Amino acid sequence: MPTPLSRLPRFACLLVSSLLLTACATTPSPEPPPLPTDLPEAFVAASGEQLFVAQRWWQDFQDPELDAFIRLALDDNPGLAQAIAQARIAEAQSRGDRADLFPQIGAGLNSSRQRRPGGDQGLGDSITNTHNATLDVSWEVDLWGRLSSLSAAGQADYLGATEQLRAMHQSLAADVVSGYLGVVQARAQVELSEDTVEAL
Structure with a gap:
């Protein structure tokens, strides 16, 4: 009959195996939640290039x-x-x-020169030139997907900053056009009122 002490190595092996399997598990990328309603692929009143606002539509x-x-x-x-x-920083x-x-x-590449005196023996000074060249190559293996996730997140941040910049650009232009058309x-209306008074 096995004693509790004889079960200890078997329990330790199971514990180590479960830890290794847990460490090897990768976290899948989260999927975006589905939209509450099905949106149409295109507007009914417009199609083709009419769906997109020109970059300089005010022209x-x-x-x-x-x-x-x-x-x-x-x-x-x-x-x-x-x-x-902010868009440049994100890029x-x-x-x-x-x-x-x-x-x-x-x-x-490093270079150095060293002069050594000849001493009391009457020898001339000796000059030693030393040149060192180094080449370093390093590569982190993306074993758990950390680097690819960071790259995808950085790309998403850059696209978000770019779209925010475009939205601010268009909104500012729309505000100027709205004020200009109001003037x-x-x-x-002033000219129409003056013409009406003159006609009366």
Whole structure:
């Protein structure tokens, strides 16, 4: 009949095996939750290129004064400049995370010169030149998927920052166009009122 002490090595082996299997388990990438309703693939009232707003849609008004106002607003807006800086930071971070997937290579070259006096024996000074070249290659194996997950997360952050920048760009231009058209409408109403008074 086995004693409790004889079962101890068997229990230890089972414990170590379970720990190894737990360590080898990889965490799958989370799937995005499904949408509550099925969205149509395209709008009913538009199709093709009409679904996408042009990058400089305000130029369709063909108004040089409006173009100048929007250009001024886009160049001198602190919030837009901050969004541009954040997009550049996210792009640099994404490139750095993606570079970790590949081997890292470093090289160096060092040179030194040393003079040794000849001493009392009447010998001349000796000069020694030393040159050293080094080549370092390192590569982290993405065994558990950590590096690929970081690269995917960095890419998602960069795409998010880019879309946020585009949204701010379009929103700022829309605000300028809305204010400009409001001024144009007010001027037209003033002219209409003056013409009405003169007619009466």
